[in-house]
Amino acid sequence: MRNFVFLLFALIAFPVTALAEVNVFACEPEWGALAKEVGGEKVMVKIATTAQQDPHHIRAKPSLLAAMRKADLVICSGAGLEVGWLPVLLQKSGSPQVQTGQPGNLMAADYITRLEVPVTVDRSEGDIHPEGNPHVHLNPHNVALVAAELVKRLASVDGANSTVYQSRYADFSKRWDAATKRWEKDAARLRGARFIAHHKSFTYLLNWLGMVEAGTLEAKPGIPPTTSHLEALLEQQRKNPARAILRTPYESKDASQWLSEKTGVPAIVLPYTIGDDNQSSNLFTLFDRTIVLLTETSRGAH
């Protein structure tokens, strides 16, 4: 018993060598990619989820506890997206500096204008987020705002390398602004186009490009599509069809395909985040691919 206690203290007291890299814990792949853009070689990024996984429904599994233990900076979407698992990780193995409200805790939704903030909050409305829609990354202006905050946080967590972060951010910012203009130009013809989405995952994308959400397959967020709601959508689509039915890689194809077959409206999978297909391996190509898929569909529809 005494040996065990001694070993325990030896482990605790073991000098944590000042590693060259800042350990960044990113809840979702898009923030991991942003951290890599701004941090470069100075950061070691651990991404908690993959493009195949629904970020609402993640288990606080052992590997995430171990990763949080080492984290110097946590970057997530926020607005309640990770409320089912992130608090357990932060409480059990997070350091003081990554706790909510501290410099090492960056919730993207806090730095952008949130859409769909509910007036009243009740669970009969489904899985709604009191803070608003948390799927904030699909608007490049939002990404730019989060990047601006991220460079400040990296500088506060790792002051020694702040010039590196500033210069990387300046470079990223220039390329990102140019790319954003290009995307807006390429997607100009999508203004006013109507799309159906499986879940409210594309609200910020549709809002950015002036597109219209013609409905969701889920009658209420978080509740899988029901036959009655799909029938109602079918009726509505017959009168005024949308350009396409959008879903993320992790959403089931059944409802999308059913509606697509009945109405002739194409059902497409947008990459949504990084890592699903080879063509969306970083933030730039994610938006490139998304715009291409949307504009191709529109062309096909006419």
Add this chain to the structure above:
Amino acid sequence: MKTLSYGVALATLLSTTVIPAYAASDADVAALRKEIQAMRQAYESRITDLEKKLSEVERTQTNAALAPAAGPAPARQSSVTPATTSRDIRDNSFNPSIGVILNGQYRSFSEDEGDIAGFAVGHEGERGKEGLSVEHTELNFSANVDDKFYGSATAAIAEHDGETEIELEEAFVQTLPGMGLPTGATLKAGRALWTLGYLNEHHAHADDFADRPLPYRVFLDNAFNDDGVEFTYVLPTNFYSEVGGGIFRGDDYPFGSASGDGIGAWSGFARVGGDIGDNQNWRVGGYVLSGDTSGRLSNEDVVNFTGDTHLYAADVRYTWAPTGNPREQEVLLQGEYFWRDEDGTYEDTDAATGVVPFNDESDGWYAQAVYKFLPQWRVGARYSQLSSPSVPASLAGSALDSSGHDPKTYTLMGDWTNSEFSRVRLQYNREELAQGHKDNQFLLQYIMSIGAHGAHKY
């Protein structure tokens, strides 16, 4: 001459085409001017109206505040008394998260008795009530105390033997990372569902089956939640590893009647876990709980044990998402093994055995598999078995004599989970708890939560 007349004709043509346009635009401008005037007048009058109304409201408010109306004043104003206007609700913004778990079951058994042969069980470990019944209703309050502590209390309102009791399931405080302990270290004190095996630290409403497996029923009376202190530490290793231990009063089953002097029981554990690829993860742990009691009553206070109990447990949990998305499909495999060594005396007052020295071991285990085949639908199977200790001759025929039978249960379940907050489950048990005992049970339960519902552990 001709060119001049052509020129005049052209000029006339042009002027007739051009001048009307100018003339039209003059009229248009005048009309626009008129419209703007009208708009300006309309808005100005509306603004003055609003300003009047606002000053009226302000006046009436100050009047009401200054002078509580006396005499034949209009009813509306007189009801605004100082007592009502000055009622000051303080500190609502720091109210704790409040959650309630609502839980009911319908059970049907084919056997009248449900005693587990060879083991003396506390009242939680016995099988539930037959028929329709409301189960434990849990009330939970939790919040951060300040920058260093977090507190939570869970009370369960339940009915046992016709009496409604309020059981304190958990009432603890624990340190927050702001406390200054090394990262990953947590100290928890009070009454809590301590870290022991897989199921013990989870509330029963989060279980994958409607009842706890045999080892939990006989070794822990469903859950060990004594009063005490526990320290846990997530080690700074690349893979997940955690160690911890606690000291307890020694009042909760498998202990009891703690006199309060000294430490009644202590525990220790170690866990490791990790991922296999993106879609699989696992965790194993080893645990020990050891202590003594000067009187542990069970089987409706008929059986009394005095002495030392040493309990060792191991658990393994594995989850796999076949499609990569655990929301759509998931497989969970879980198992635990318990080994108990008791050294003391037993007495069965019903069988009038007298106080009998007892020093033997018993063990038990369970294994379960749950398959979520659709986002809201799961099926599961579980097998659970105990091997009862051999009893000395003086305990023959008592509750502790299993006549060589090893209790076992087979379980199948299916559940529908509409959201993280509601679940309905149908379960079939075949329990063979004693010689000749074959109980076919059907259980239908609902588990629903309202209010705050914290994140679940792994």
